[in-house]
Amino acid sequence: MAFCKNCGTEVQGSAKFCTNCGVLVEAELEAEAKAEPKAEEKTKSEAKTETETKTEANVNTDSGTDEKKKTEDRFKEAEDKFKEVMDTPDTTADYSEEDIANNKVMAILAYIGILVLVPIFGAKNSPFAQFHASQGVNLIIAEFVSGLALRLIYYIVPSGLCLIVSLLQSLVGIAVLALTIYGIYNAVSGKAKELPLIGGFKILNTNRN
Known part of the structure; x- marks a missing residue:
């Protein structure tokens, strides 16, 4: 209709x-x-x-979900790598409780620069103190070698790259400080645990009873 x-x-x-x-x-x-x-x-x-x-x-x-997953995977990978680096040999069980208790101060001194000489010569009969003295020597040598290498690079590279070298020097300084704190923490905690990256080098001979 x-x-x-x-x-x-x-x-x-x-x-x-x-x-x-x-x-x-x-x-x-x-x-x-x-x-x-x-x-x-x-x-x-x-x-x-x-x-x-x-x-x-x-x-x-x-796309946002995929990017988020990739970011999470990167963080997970970095976390796993960090744990792997920090998972160093722990030989605390090889030392007597008495030795550890009596020589914690000596072990702490091993990570304070030149004071590493105190446990080296003043606690020769303490395997625990000698272990940390060995770690302290490794730390001093690593700091010296890295500092010398960066200084040489600083004079070799063009002036435009000096800022990058300075940044690397700062990062090395932070790394050394972190290793120092970690070593002192182990000493205070009564642990004989190697420092990450550099602790495995046996530069200083240590004796164990």
């Missing part, structure tokens, strides 16, 4: 003109028929745009 768009009068199916106002009904119906596909086309276009937006959002979400 159709109605005249002009006056609203009901129009018979076969009528071409409105019986009330005389407006051409066919023209209105054709215009309406043409408008419907446009509306449908617009709806499809909107639906397509919405789908593309959702797809793009999903892609961005997946």
